Amino acid sequence: MKQGRNTGAARAASGKGAGAARDPNRLPCLSKPGVAATFQTWTPGHALEPGLHLVATPIGSLGDITLRALWVLRSVDRVLCEDTRVTARLLAHYGIVKPLDPYHDYNADRVRPAVLAALRRGETLALVSDAGTPLVSDPGYKLVREALAEGLPVTASPGASAALTGLILSGLPPDKFLFAGFLPPRSAARRKALAAWTELEATLVLYEGPSRLAASLADMAAVLGDRDAAIARELTKRHEEVRRGRLSALAAHYHETAPRGEVVVIVGPPEAIEPEAIDIDARLDALLRRLSLRDAVTALAEETGLSRRVLYDRALARRPKAP
Numbered sequence: 001m002k003q004g005r006n007t008g009a010a011r012a013a014s015g016k017g018a019g020a021a022r023d024p025n026r027l028p029c030l031s032k033p034g035v036a037a038t039f040q041t042w043t044p045g046h047a048l049e050p051g052l053h054l055v056a057t058p059i060g061s062l063g064d065i066t067l068r069a070l071w072v073l074r075s076v077d078r079v080l081c082e083d084t085r086v087t088a089r090l091l092a093h094y095g096i097v098k099p100l101d102p103y104h105d106y107n108a109d110r111v112r113p114a115v116l117a118a119l120r121r122g123e124t125l126a127l128v129s130d131a132g133t134p135l136v137s138d139p140g141y142k143l144v145r146e147a148l149a150e151g152l153p154v155t156a157s158p159g160a161s162a163a164l165t166g167l168i169l170s171g172l173p174p175d176k177f178l179f180a181g182f183l184p185p186r187s188a189a190r191r192k193a194l195a196a197w198t199e200l201e202a203t204l205v206l207y208e209g210p211s212r213l214a215a216s217l218a219d220m221a222a223v224l225g226d227r228d229a230a231i232a233r234e235l236t237k238r239h240e241e242v243r244r245g246r247l248s249a250l251a252a253h254y255h256e257t258a259p260r261g262e263v264v265v266i267v268g269p270p271e272a273i274e275p276e277a278i279d280i281d282a283r284l285d286a287l288l289r290r291l292s293l294r295d296a297v298t299a300l301a302e303e304t305g306l307s308r309r310v311l312y313d314r315a316l317a318r319r320p321k322a323p
Protein backbone atom coordinates (compact mmCIF):
# COMPACT_ATOMS: atom_id res chain seq x y z
CA MET A 1 0.00 0.00 0.00
CA LYS A 2 1.30 3.41 -0.90
CA GLN A 3 1.68 5.46 2.23
CA GLY A 4 0.84 9.11 2.00
CA ARG A 5 2.30 11.81 4.20
CA ASN A 6 -0.70 11.74 6.49
CA THR A 7 -0.84 8.04 7.32
CA GLY A 8 -0.09 6.87 10.85
CA ALA A 9 3.04 5.10 9.63
CA ALA A 10 4.38 8.28 8.04
CA ARG A 11 3.64 10.26 11.19
CA ALA A 12 5.37 7.65 13.36
CA ALA A 13 8.41 7.54 11.04
CA SER A 14 8.73 11.30 11.16
CA GLY A 15 8.56 11.29 14.93
CA LYS A 16 5.43 13.44 14.83
CA GLY A 17 2.03 12.38 16.04
CA ALA A 18 0.74 10.85 19.23
CA GLY A 19 1.39 7.21 18.14
CA ALA A 20 5.13 7.75 17.88
CA ALA A 21 5.36 9.39 21.29
CA ARG A 22 3.55 6.49 23.00
CA ASP A 23 5.38 3.63 21.26
CA PRO A 24 7.79 2.13 23.84
CA ASN A 25 9.78 0.48 21.02
CA ARG A 26 10.80 3.80 19.57
CA LEU A 27 13.51 6.00 20.93
CA PRO A 28 13.89 9.58 19.81
CA CYS A 29 17.19 10.52 18.25
CA LEU A 30 18.47 13.60 16.52
CA SER A 31 19.94 13.10 13.06
CA LYS A 32 20.43 16.83 12.45
CA PRO A 33 19.98 19.57 14.99
CA GLY A 34 16.30 20.24 15.28
CA VAL A 35 15.22 17.29 13.09
CA ALA A 36 13.57 14.54 15.09
CA ALA A 37 13.88 10.98 13.84
CA THR A 38 12.91 7.68 15.38
CA PHE A 39 14.27 4.18 15.16
CA GLN A 40 13.11 0.89 16.49
CA THR A 41 14.95 -0.84 19.28
CA TRP A 42 15.35 -4.59 19.18
CA THR A 43 16.47 -7.06 21.81
CA PRO A 44 16.79 -10.83 21.49
CA GLY A 45 15.27 -11.39 24.94
CA HIS A 46 18.50 -12.35 26.67
CA ALA A 47 21.53 -10.47 27.93
CA LEU A 48 24.52 -9.98 25.65
CA GLU A 49 27.16 -12.60 26.33
CA PRO A 50 30.67 -11.60 27.39
CA GLY A 51 33.42 -11.70 24.77
CA LEU A 52 34.60 -9.78 21.74
CA HIS A 53 31.78 -8.56 19.46
CA LEU A 54 32.87 -7.51 15.95
CA VAL A 55 30.31 -4.92 14.88
CA ALA A 56 29.83 -3.58 11.35
CA THR A 57 28.96 0.11 11.05
CA PRO A 58 27.75 2.18 8.06
CA ILE A 59 30.02 2.96 5.07
CA GLY A 60 28.18 6.22 4.40
CA SER A 61 24.50 6.44 5.16
CA LEU A 62 23.99 6.37 8.93
CA GLY A 63 20.87 4.28 8.39
CA ASP A 64 22.95 1.27 7.38
CA ILE A 65 23.41 -0.20 10.82
CA THR A 66 21.47 -3.21 12.01
CA LEU A 67 19.11 -3.26 14.97
CA ARG A 68 21.24 -6.05 16.43
CA ALA A 69 24.41 -3.96 16.07
CA LEU A 70 22.73 -1.16 18.02
CA TRP A 71 21.67 -3.62 20.72
CA VAL A 72 25.26 -4.91 20.96
CA LEU A 73 26.70 -1.40 21.12
CA ARG A 74 24.16 -0.44 23.76
CA SER A 75 24.96 -3.54 25.83
CA VAL A 76 28.77 -3.82 25.81
CA ASP A 77 31.03 -2.52 28.60
CA ARG A 78 33.08 -0.48 26.12
CA VAL A 79 33.81 -0.05 22.45
CA LEU A 80 37.22 -0.41 20.80
CA CYS A 81 37.40 1.84 17.77
CA GLU A 82 39.83 3.31 15.23
CA ASP A 83 38.97 6.95 15.74
CA THR A 84 37.02 7.79 18.89
CA ARG A 85 35.62 10.97 17.28
CA VAL A 86 34.11 9.04 14.36
CA THR A 87 32.56 6.38 16.61
CA ALA A 88 31.37 8.97 19.13
CA ARG A 89 29.42 10.67 16.32
CA LEU A 90 27.79 7.41 15.29
CA LEU A 91 26.86 6.44 18.85
CA ALA A 92 25.55 9.93 19.60
CA HIS A 93 23.31 9.67 16.56
CA TYR A 94 21.69 6.61 18.14
CA GLY A 95 21.67 8.00 21.67
CA ILE A 96 24.29 5.52 22.92
CA VAL A 97 26.83 6.59 25.51
CA LYS A 98 29.79 4.22 26.04
CA PRO A 99 33.43 4.41 27.02
CA LEU A 100 35.47 4.43 23.77
CA ASP A 101 39.02 3.05 23.63
CA PRO A 102 41.26 3.56 20.59
CA TYR A 103 42.35 0.38 18.80
CA HIS A 104 44.10 1.22 15.54
CA ASP A 105 47.13 0.32 13.42
CA TYR A 106 49.44 2.49 15.53
CA ASN A 107 48.55 1.27 19.03
CA ALA A 108 47.16 -2.23 18.44
CA ASP A 109 50.34 -4.14 19.35
CA ARG A 110 50.68 -2.12 22.54
CA VAL A 111 47.08 -2.31 23.77
CA ARG A 112 46.21 -5.87 22.63
CA PRO A 113 47.51 -7.57 25.83
CA ALA A 114 45.22 -5.38 27.95
CA VAL A 115 42.25 -6.09 25.69
CA LEU A 116 42.89 -9.84 25.94
CA ALA A 117 43.18 -9.54 29.72
CA ALA A 118 39.80 -7.76 29.83
CA LEU A 119 38.26 -10.59 27.79
CA ARG A 120 39.76 -13.15 30.18
CA ARG A 121 38.10 -11.26 33.07
CA GLY A 122 34.75 -11.71 31.32
CA GLU A 123 34.29 -8.20 29.94
CA THR A 124 31.97 -7.58 27.02
CA LEU A 125 33.72 -5.55 24.31
CA ALA A 126 32.76 -4.35 20.85
CA LEU A 127 35.28 -3.74 18.08
CA VAL A 128 34.27 -1.35 15.31
CA SER A 129 36.19 0.42 12.54
CA ASP A 130 35.56 3.90 11.19
CA ALA A 131 33.31 2.47 8.50
CA GLY A 132 32.06 -0.91 7.38
CA THR A 133 33.14 -4.29 8.63
CA PRO A 134 36.08 -4.40 11.04
CA LEU A 135 39.09 -6.52 9.96
CA VAL A 136 38.24 -6.03 6.24
CA SER A 137 41.24 -3.83 5.34
CA ASP A 138 40.87 -2.52 8.89
CA PRO A 139 42.38 -3.40 12.31
CA GLY A 140 41.32 -6.41 14.36
CA TYR A 141 42.69 -9.56 12.73
CA LYS A 142 45.50 -10.14 15.24
CA LEU A 143 43.15 -9.50 18.16
CA VAL A 144 40.65 -12.04 16.82
CA ARG A 145 43.39 -14.58 16.13
CA GLU A 146 44.88 -14.26 19.61
CA ALA A 147 41.50 -14.30 21.34
CA LEU A 148 40.53 -17.47 19.44
CA ALA A 149 43.88 -19.08 20.27
CA GLU A 150 43.04 -18.62 23.96
CA GLY A 151 39.52 -19.95 23.54
CA LEU A 152 37.98 -16.55 24.35
CA PRO A 153 34.50 -15.91 22.89
CA VAL A 154 34.39 -13.96 19.63
CA THR A 155 31.25 -13.25 17.66
CA ALA A 156 30.10 -10.83 14.96
CA SER A 157 27.24 -8.53 14.17
CA PRO A 158 27.46 -8.33 10.36
CA GLY A 159 26.48 -5.40 8.21
CA ALA A 160 27.80 -2.99 5.61
CA SER A 161 31.00 -3.53 3.69
CA ALA A 162 32.12 -1.48 0.70
CA ALA A 163 33.52 -4.59 -1.04
CA LEU A 164 30.22 -6.48 -1.23
CA THR A 165 28.19 -3.35 -1.94
CA GLY A 166 30.48 -2.47 -4.85
CA LEU A 167 30.41 -6.03 -6.17
CA ILE A 168 26.63 -6.32 -6.28
CA LEU A 169 26.25 -2.93 -7.98
CA SER A 170 28.99 -3.54 -10.53
CA GLY A 171 27.02 -5.63 -13.00
CA LEU A 172 29.99 -8.03 -13.09
CA PRO A 173 29.73 -11.75 -12.23
CA PRO A 174 29.28 -12.06 -8.45
CA ASP A 175 29.28 -15.87 -8.27
CA LYS A 176 33.06 -16.17 -7.76
CA PHE A 177 35.13 -13.23 -6.58
CA LEU A 178 38.45 -12.46 -4.95
CA PHE A 179 38.59 -9.58 -2.51
CA ALA A 180 42.15 -8.31 -2.90
CA GLY A 181 42.15 -5.37 -0.46
CA PHE A 182 44.49 -2.49 -1.34
CA LEU A 183 47.17 -2.91 -4.01
CA PRO A 184 50.71 -1.71 -3.25
CA PRO A 185 51.16 2.03 -3.86
CA ARG A 186 54.09 1.69 -6.27
CA SER A 187 53.52 0.61 -9.85
CA ALA A 188 56.19 -2.13 -10.00
CA ALA A 189 54.92 -3.83 -6.83
CA ARG A 190 51.32 -3.32 -7.96
CA ARG A 191 51.94 -4.99 -11.32
CA LYS A 192 53.67 -7.89 -9.55
CA ALA A 193 50.67 -8.35 -7.24
CA LEU A 194 48.26 -8.21 -10.19
CA ALA A 195 50.31 -10.75 -12.15
CA ALA A 196 49.38 -13.39 -9.57
CA TRP A 197 45.70 -13.14 -10.62
CA THR A 198 45.86 -13.02 -14.41
CA GLU A 199 44.55 -16.58 -14.76
CA LEU A 200 42.02 -16.46 -11.95
CA GLU A 201 38.51 -17.18 -13.22
CA ALA A 202 36.87 -14.76 -10.81
CA THR A 203 35.81 -11.16 -10.45
CA LEU A 204 38.36 -9.07 -8.53
CA VAL A 205 37.26 -6.56 -5.89
CA LEU A 206 39.84 -4.01 -4.73
CA TYR A 207 39.98 -0.93 -2.54
CA GLU A 208 41.84 2.10 -3.86
CA GLY A 209 42.43 5.69 -2.87
CA PRO A 210 41.15 8.38 -5.27
CA SER A 211 44.61 9.84 -6.00
CA ARG A 212 46.04 6.50 -7.19
CA LEU A 213 42.96 5.28 -9.05
CA ALA A 214 43.96 6.23 -12.62
CA ALA A 215 47.49 4.78 -12.35
CA SER A 216 46.17 1.66 -10.70
CA LEU A 217 43.57 1.11 -13.44
CA ALA A 218 46.24 1.57 -16.12
CA ASP A 219 48.38 -1.11 -14.43
CA MET A 220 45.36 -3.42 -14.25
CA ALA A 221 44.70 -2.98 -17.98
CA ALA A 222 48.36 -3.69 -18.76
CA VAL A 223 48.65 -6.79 -16.59
CA LEU A 224 45.15 -8.32 -16.59
CA GLY A 225 44.13 -7.32 -20.12
CA ASP A 226 41.54 -4.71 -21.02
CA ARG A 227 38.63 -6.27 -19.11
CA ASP A 228 35.20 -5.00 -18.16
CA ALA A 229 35.31 -3.18 -14.85
CA ALA A 230 33.35 -0.84 -12.60
CA ILE A 231 34.26 1.94 -10.21
CA ALA A 232 31.83 2.23 -7.30
CA ARG A 233 32.22 5.63 -5.68
CA GLU A 234 30.71 7.15 -2.53
CA LEU A 235 28.55 4.10 -1.92
CA THR A 236 25.36 4.69 0.08
CA LYS A 237 26.09 8.43 0.10
CA ARG A 238 24.24 11.19 -1.66
CA HIS A 239 26.62 11.29 -4.63
CA GLU A 240 26.88 7.53 -5.09
CA GLU A 241 28.02 6.68 -8.61
CA VAL A 242 28.96 3.48 -10.42
CA ARG A 243 30.91 3.98 -13.65
CA ARG A 244 31.26 0.90 -15.84
CA GLY A 245 33.53 0.28 -18.83
CA ARG A 246 36.77 -1.22 -20.05
CA LEU A 247 39.77 -0.78 -17.73
CA SER A 248 41.60 1.37 -20.29
CA ALA A 249 38.61 3.69 -20.76
CA LEU A 250 38.14 4.03 -17.00
CA ALA A 251 41.87 4.73 -16.57
CA ALA A 252 41.64 7.48 -19.21
CA HIS A 253 38.52 8.95 -17.58
CA TYR A 254 40.01 9.15 -14.07
CA HIS A 255 43.31 10.40 -15.47
CA GLU A 256 41.37 13.37 -16.82
CA THR A 257 39.14 13.75 -13.75
CA ALA A 258 40.41 12.45 -10.42
CA PRO A 259 37.45 11.06 -8.48
CA ARG A 260 36.17 12.64 -5.30
CA GLY A 261 35.59 10.40 -2.30
CA GLU A 262 36.09 6.72 -1.72
CA VAL A 263 36.09 4.06 -4.41
CA VAL A 264 35.90 0.32 -4.87
CA VAL A 265 37.32 -1.17 -8.08
CA ILE A 266 35.62 -4.24 -9.48
CA VAL A 267 37.25 -6.07 -12.41
CA GLY A 268 35.52 -8.82 -14.37
CA PRO A 269 37.07 -12.26 -14.86
CA PRO A 270 39.22 -13.06 -17.92
CA GLU A 271 36.94 -13.09 -20.93
CA ALA A 272 36.48 -16.39 -22.69
CA ILE A 273 37.05 -15.30 -26.27
CA GLU A 274 36.45 -18.18 -28.60
CA PRO A 275 39.80 -18.78 -30.34
CA GLU A 276 37.94 -18.89 -33.69
CA ALA A 277 36.54 -15.40 -33.11
CA ILE A 278 39.91 -13.82 -33.73
CA ASP A 279 42.85 -15.10 -35.73
CA ILE A 280 45.28 -15.13 -32.85
CA ASP A 281 48.13 -16.64 -34.83
CA ALA A 282 47.83 -14.00 -37.52
CA ARG A 283 47.81 -11.23 -34.90
CA LEU A 284 50.80 -12.79 -33.16
CA ASP A 285 52.73 -13.05 -36.42
CA ALA A 286 52.03 -9.39 -37.15
CA LEU A 287 53.05 -8.28 -33.67
CA LEU A 288 56.17 -10.46 -33.62
CA ARG A 289 57.38 -8.79 -36.80
CA ARG A 290 57.77 -5.49 -34.92
CA LEU A 291 57.85 -6.34 -31.21
CA SER A 292 59.81 -8.56 -28.85
CA LEU A 293 58.07 -11.77 -27.82
CA ARG A 294 57.30 -10.33 -24.39
CA ASP A 295 55.86 -7.11 -25.77
CA ALA A 296 53.85 -8.95 -28.42
CA VAL A 297 52.28 -11.17 -25.76
CA THR A 298 51.53 -8.17 -23.53
CA ALA A 299 49.93 -6.25 -26.41
CA LEU A 300 47.75 -9.18 -27.48
CA ALA A 301 46.74 -10.00 -23.88
CA GLU A 302 45.57 -6.40 -23.49
CA GLU A 303 43.78 -6.47 -26.81
CA THR A 304 41.95 -9.76 -26.30
CA GLY A 305 41.85 -10.36 -22.54
CA LEU A 306 43.33 -13.82 -23.24
CA SER A 307 45.73 -15.46 -20.81
CA ARG A 308 49.34 -14.30 -21.13
CA ARG A 309 50.59 -17.80 -20.42
CA VAL A 310 48.57 -19.31 -23.28
CA LEU A 311 49.65 -16.53 -25.64
CA TYR A 312 53.27 -16.87 -24.57
CA ASP A 313 53.33 -20.59 -25.40
CA ARG A 314 51.65 -19.90 -28.70
CA ALA A 315 54.05 -17.07 -29.54
CA LEU A 316 57.07 -19.23 -28.67
CA ALA A 317 55.90 -21.84 -31.12
CA ARG A 318 55.46 -19.23 -33.88
CA ARG A 319 58.65 -17.26 -33.37
CA PRO A 320 60.70 -17.52 -36.56
CA LYS A 321 63.43 -20.14 -36.11
CA ALA A 322 67.03 -19.03 -36.61
CA PRO A 323 68.31 -20.31 -39.99
Ligand code: SAM
Pocket residue numbers: 059060129131132133134135136137138160161162163206207208209232233234235236237262263264
Ligand atom coordinates in the same frame (compact mmCIF):
# COMPACT_ATOMS: atom_id res chain seq x y z
N1 SAM B 1 36.23 -2.08 6.54
C1 SAM B 1 35.71 -1.31 5.43
C2 SAM B 1 34.62 -2.11 4.73
O1 SAM B 1 34.16 -3.11 5.26
O2 SAM B 1 34.24 -1.74 3.63
C3 SAM B 1 36.80 -0.87 4.51
C4 SAM B 1 37.83 0.00 5.14
S1 SAM B 1 39.12 0.46 4.10
C5 SAM B 1 40.25 1.19 5.25
C6 SAM B 1 38.53 1.90 3.30
C7 SAM B 1 38.30 1.67 1.81
O3 SAM B 1 37.02 1.08 1.62
C8 SAM B 1 38.27 2.94 1.01
O4 SAM B 1 39.58 3.32 0.61
C9 SAM B 1 37.44 2.55 -0.18
O5 SAM B 1 38.21 1.81 -1.11
C10 SAM B 1 36.42 1.61 0.46
N2 SAM B 1 35.21 2.33 0.88
C11 SAM B 1 34.80 2.58 2.14
N3 SAM B 1 33.63 3.24 2.13
C12 SAM B 1 33.29 3.42 0.84
C13 SAM B 1 32.18 4.02 0.17
N4 SAM B 1 31.19 4.58 0.84
N5 SAM B 1 32.17 4.00 -1.19
C14 SAM B 1 33.16 3.43 -1.89
N6 SAM B 1 34.22 2.85 -1.31
C15 SAM B 1 34.30 2.82 0.04
